[in-house]
Amino acid sequence: MLRNIYQKLASLTFGIWLIAGVMLLLGAGSFSSGAAESGSINDLPLFVWLREAPLAASWWLWGSLALLALLALNTILCSIESLRSKWGKTGFLILIAPQVMHIGFLLIILAHLLSAGGSYKQIMQVEEGSVIGFPDGSLVGVTAIRGSVGQMGMLTDFSADLALTVEGRQLYKTARPNEPVFYQGVGLYVKDVAIMPRRAALIEVHREPGAGIALAGALLFTLGNVVLLAVRRGR
Structure with a gap:
């Protein structure tokens, strides 16, 4: 019996069914009424959101996580079986x-x-001279906020100059749209700026501890x- 269970868990067919199940659950969750009421999922770590969200809004994610756990197990067992059966034969x-x-x-x-x-992710409004504090007590200063206005009176480009302290030295870097500044593993993204009545910017502070591992994968x-x-x- 255990051998039969092992073979099913390691089979490619089981893995394909698991992938199909994850896709169906994610698709159902995208169109469910609970998903429409859960905009905060984009602003909180997933596990924090799952603890706080009602089951009516999160059932599809719990199901997806369960299937992904089985899919990870299936991947490991599939690799073991592939190496065992093909070693020295191919x-x-x-x-x-x-x-x-x-x-x-x-x-x-x-x-x-x-x-x-x-x-974690946090969006804050800053002005020139503002500082952003980090848990270790270090500070990132906003030294300048710039914006270019086109003929139609709308912003065509904007940026924020930041002062960082790295190994006792102060460095100056510029954050632009899609060009964040990274400090202590945290991304500082400039999302928008205002020129009038005074210069201000929306800065998103975003930490993704798994980003490097995801890239390697x-x-x-x-x-x-x-x-x-x-x-x-x-x-």
């Missing part, structure tokens, strides 16, 4: 490329778990996929 690249993809996928899941528990997954396709095409 080429190295054919053997290892799918495992690299599996590792990348697991790293992406781990990254999202870290961010779900330890991320995505690179490994892509690498494994490219190698596998290249080897199969070369046959």
Whole structure:
């Protein structure tokens, strides 16, 4: 019986059904009335939101997490079975490329778990001369706020100059749209600025502890996929 359960958990068919289930739950959650009432999900770490949200609004996420946990287990068991059954019977690249993809996928899941528990996001209005405090007591100063106004009277470009203290030295960096400044693993994003009646900016302070791991996972997954396709095409 245990052997039968193990084989089902490690099967590719089970993994495909799990992926389909996650997609269905996420799709259902996107259109459910509970999702429409849960705008705060974008402003809180996922696990914090799940603790506070009613089950009527969060059921689809709980179901997705359960299926993703099974999918991670299926990925690990699938890799073990693949290595055990193909070791010494096939080429190295054919053997290892799918495992690299599996590792990348697991790293992406781990990254999202870290961010779900330890991320935070806060938007604040600052002016020139304002300071942003960090938990360790360090400060980031806003030294200048700039904006370019076009012929129609609308902003065409804007930025905020920030003063940071790194290893006892003061550095000056500029945050622009889609070009954040990173300090102590925290991203400082300038979202908007106002020129009149006085210069002010909306700064988003955003921490994603799993960002680096997610990037590594995505690179490994892509690498494994490219190698596998290249080897199969070369046959």
